């Protein structure tokens with residue numbers, strides 16, 4: 001039984017490592033390459049309601065971060081990768 005558990009944890013660690021390496025390989029994109037702008041897109045599409053946006057919960061008024069685009073990200077901004085939450 002203990003051997004089986006070790007195998008499961010090992011596989012989970014491998015999946016986690018592979019996913020973080022994949023993210024690092026692809027990201028972050030530069031704001032320019034992503035077409036990032038501080039203005040919202042059509043239909044009110046903005047970073048604040050994008051699946052990739054990571055708000056600063058400690059200081060909601062400050063810019064957050066993005067899983068795909070480098071640098072501080074303003075919630076009212078927008079880029080080519082926008083995906084509604």
Ligand code: SF4
Pocket residue numbers: 034036046047048050051052053054065066067068069073077078079080081082083
């Ligand atoms: S992917 Fe684009 S629209 Fe979405 S949070 Fe990042 S910068 Fe904003």
